[in-house]
Amino acid sequence: MPRSLTAAATHHPAPEDSISRYHARRRRHYWLLAAMVIVTIGAVIADISIGPGNYPLQDIITAVIHPSEAPRILAVVIWEIRLPVALMAIVVGTSLAVAGAEMQTILNNPLADPFNLGITQAASFGAALAIVLGFAVIPGFGPLLTTINAFVLAMFSSLIIWSISRLRGVSIQTMVLMGIALMFFFNSLQGILQYIASAEALQQLIFWTLGSLSRSSWPKVGLAALALVITLPFFFSAGWRLTALRLGDLHAKALGVNVGRLRLTVLMCSSLLAATAVAFVGAVPFVGLVAPHIARLLVGEDQRIFLPMSALTGALLMSLTSILSKTLIPGVLLPIGIITALIGLPFFISLILKSRKELW
């Protein structure tokens, strides 16, 4: 018998309880999130524990919680070297993943991430300017010259994309193409600098571009975290509007979303996150691209859960990368950029093939 469709019109309660099933789905997602937090904390502890010296785990935990009760050398190793590195991995992983997740959302493109939009390459070129020519984009920063150059160039490249997107009639596909063009442009500029660089500068530059957490320090961790503190509240407050963007521009506009303004603000916030992360640790591919896809497979695209899950996945990936960089070849600290691409990519492909679920 056909159902009376007037139920909703007259506000009769529906007999099917889809609300409780919705709550059950939310609970499942929160459990997944909690599990991810625990695994990530485990990864951080492992990251702090692993390194030269082979200190017992108990001593390491004591050194973290009560540094004054631990041997002085151990306390210094943990607090001055390993903790900044481990926390930088978390902050950078979170930043790149959140930047990637929101770039994919606003550009409606599964391939969008800081790398493919040219932001990483621009940062690398900025670093190359400092390393090869000793040129400061903004003078007066002394030891932070490379970092500041990388940051300024990364923000500059996203400003170009931003300015172009403000022109009338520019589609999001054009923005993505512009990003790819910028990627190749900065790559070429960097190629010129590599060509004229001295052997020593070239080695330094390659070391920088392959990415490293070993340059981390507390002030750098603080600055990188500051970018997250500034942008995350905005992303969370715009959660529903960002979710609506995935229904398409027209649908989002119909739902009352000021699509143009949202897209520009989110682009600038994601660029700030990516530029900060890349400026401190160098070019790290893959995390910004893959972490959001893993999060999407796990919890879908409701930004209330998708955003924290992307952030945690990115943090976990970078933490695992940090561990692998120390353990893959004993006694050698491998560049993190190599690990994210070499180990992460096969893992990601196997994940896609196993899940057999459409990614986009």
Next chain:
Amino acid sequence: MSLTVENLSATLGRTQILHDVSGLHARPGEVTALIGPNGAGKSTLLKAIAGIERARGNIMLDDHDMSSLGFAERASRLYYLPQDVGSRAALSVFEAVLLARRTVALPGQRSNDLQLTQDALYALELEHYAERELGQLSGGQRQRVAIAQAIVRSPRLLMLDEPTSALDLHHQLQVLDWLSCLARERNMIIIIAIHDLSMAARFASHIWVMKDGRTEATGSPHEVLTPDRLRAVYAIETHVEWPEGEPPRITPLAATRRLGEREH
């Protein structure tokens, strides 16, 4: 208290789509059907009223000039359901419908949102799919999700752009019947762009006819849907019947020219 549109013009790029569209009225409690051939400017007209497409002219809703309202304020009073609702986002059906309550501040308590979502899913026979992701639905099911999104907004003015194009006959009849019931019970203004003339004649109290970006006619289905006008607007021969106690029948007989032939 109604919707009136006067002197509305809109351009897309350098092409003028709407030419001084005037004399359009839609009353609360009624369904108004917007008909016309492909490219007549139906979608542009609805988008212009919704404020999504830039346009010059006068749009008054309940004595408020729509151009004086801000983005969010306008969105809380009216809702435009786009023609293409084919998103395959990784959202559950429940999340997608709930989303429609959360993008702007809407009248009513936020705590009722879940109940409203559930009621809309039930009404559109979607409750069994509540946890399914949009990508796993058929085209017709996705269209019903979009209608559920429109309903939970409870707008004063609801405009639907070909809302039944992907639906089977059973759901077409149900949805149109339900929309006319909604218009009456909630005293809403509902405008539906639709191609099926029999459905338009059956469910609408008022009809707007568009051709080449201009208003061709407005009035009751009886006044507007005549064989002569349909020939002029659609270039088709039709048989039009209004049997007593039965739904009207508008049967297309033949196109007045073949594909490729031009009007003389």
